[in-house]
Amino acid sequence: MESMQQYIEQAAELVSTAERIIVFTGAGVSTESGIPDFRGPDGIWRKYDPEDFTIDKFLSDSKVRKMHWDFLTTGGLNLTQAQPNPAHYAVAELEKMGKLYGVVTQNVDGLHQKAGVSENMVFQLHGDLSHAKCLSCTKRYPMEEIIEWMKKDIDEPKCGECSGMLKPDAVFFGEQLPWGVLMESEKRSRSCDLCIVLGSSLVVYPAALIPRYAHQGGAKLIIINMGPTELDRMADIRIDAKAGEVTPKIIEMAKAKMRAR
Ligand code: APR
Ligand code: ZN
Numbered sequence: 243m244e245s246m247q248q249y250i251e252q253a254a255e256l257v258s259t260a261e262r263i264i265v266f267t268g269a270g271v272s273t274e275s276g277i278p279d280f281r282g283p284d285g286i287w288r289k290y291d292p293e294d295f296t297i298d299k300f301l302s303d304s305k306v307r308k309m310h311w312d313f314l315t316t317g318g319l320n321l322t323q324a325q326p327n328p329a330h331y332a333v334a335e336l337e338k339m340g341k342l343y344g345v346v347t348q349n350v351d352g353l354h355q356k357a358g359v360s361e362n363m364v365f366q367l368h369g370d371l372s373h374a375k376c377l378s379c380t381k382r383y384p385m386e387e388i389i390e391w392m393k394k395d396i397d398e399p400k401c402g403e404c405s406g407m408l409k410p411d412a413v414f415f416g417e418q419l420p421w422g423v424l425m426e427s428e429k430r431s432r433s434c435d436l437c438i439v440l441g442s443s444l445v446v447y448p449a450a451l452i453p454r455y456a457h458q459g460g461a462k463l464i465i466i467n468m469g470p471t472e473l474d475r476m477a478d479i480r481i482d483a484k485a486g487e488v489t490p491k492i493i494e495m496a497k498a499k500m501r502a503r
Contacts, residue, residue: 249481250488253438253464254495256479257336258503260436260462262343265333266452270441270467272351274327274486277319281443282469286319297414301377301407307398314371314385314410315392321351321371322386329440329485330357332493337363339497343434346427348442348449350412365427367449368413369420374399378406385410424448431455439465440485444472 244252257263269279280286290313293299299306313319326334334357336342345354345364350371354364373382381403388399388408399408413419428451431437437456444450450472457463457476465477466485474480481488 246481246483246488249479250491250495253479253481253492254499256436256462256464257341257438257492257496258499260341262430262434263336263341263436263438264343264431264434264452264456264461265336265345265438265440266431266442266456267333267345267347267349267354267440268442268444269349270443271329271333271347271485272324272327272349272353273441274329274484275324275351275353277321277324277351277353279441281445292415295415297416300409300414304398307407310410311388311392311398315389319371320389322389324351324353326353326357327486329489330354330359332489333440334358335493335497339493339500344427344430346431346449346452348446365423365430367419367423367427367452369411371410371412373411374408375411376401376404376406377409379404382411383408419448427452428455431461432459434459434461436462436464439463439467439471439473439477440489441467442471443467443469 273279278284278286294306330353337359342363345359347366348368350368352370352372371385373384374388375382391399401408431452432455434456437453439453453473462478463476464479465471466481466488
């Protein structure tokens, strides 16, 4: 059984020679920023029913909509205050090193962009929670604005233009993923030379196809996750550790290897 240090060294070697790296992230990359994941020990699905997060329930049940708006503003998931952690900054370093071919994320927290990854290098498969959209006239509102409205104790925010129903920009269960984002993510994952998975159980599709496409395309696969994932047997290197702890070490060691060449 190899030691953690050996795994970090092997991963650094792959990063140092790769030219087109796809980083695939899930909720586990943001838990060290104080945002709960979904299926870990303190995950959201241990407190909330995923059934209440389907698009049908949101559209048909005003009580569910109220729960959502409370959850997103005053409740569990007010993301506007969250800050990137060392894992997000390590991923941003890859872009500075000229090695990043894209960050394909399932997260809706916008922390990769906050850590400095260029907007056009982040592919948000499940949308994001920075805005909400009117389902009638499609006007978009920054979430900060809605949080202010909710402080005035309204039950459910409505569109200021047409009083239509507002919906957070994240993709709900039962909704189509943004087609262009998915196609571009697939194209890049099939032609990358290294895919690094950070903090995902890899159980939700089609998102979890991304590391598979990379593997099928001949890329090396590194999985950094606390606890098992669905694709562990496919990984060239599997590190069971906190992303915020090991990812910066891997990037720093890769830089040292590149300087020594
Ligand atoms: N470092 C590494 N791994 C971590 C960390 C951490 N600091 N914190 C948690 N993890 C691991 C958890 O143990 C878990 O295996 O990250 C994984 C997160 O898996 P999920 O909670 O299933 O999150 P994710 O894979 O992103 O879920 C995918 O499911 O509910 C939907 O739309 C939602 O985008 C989400 C999708
Ligand atoms: Zn409207």
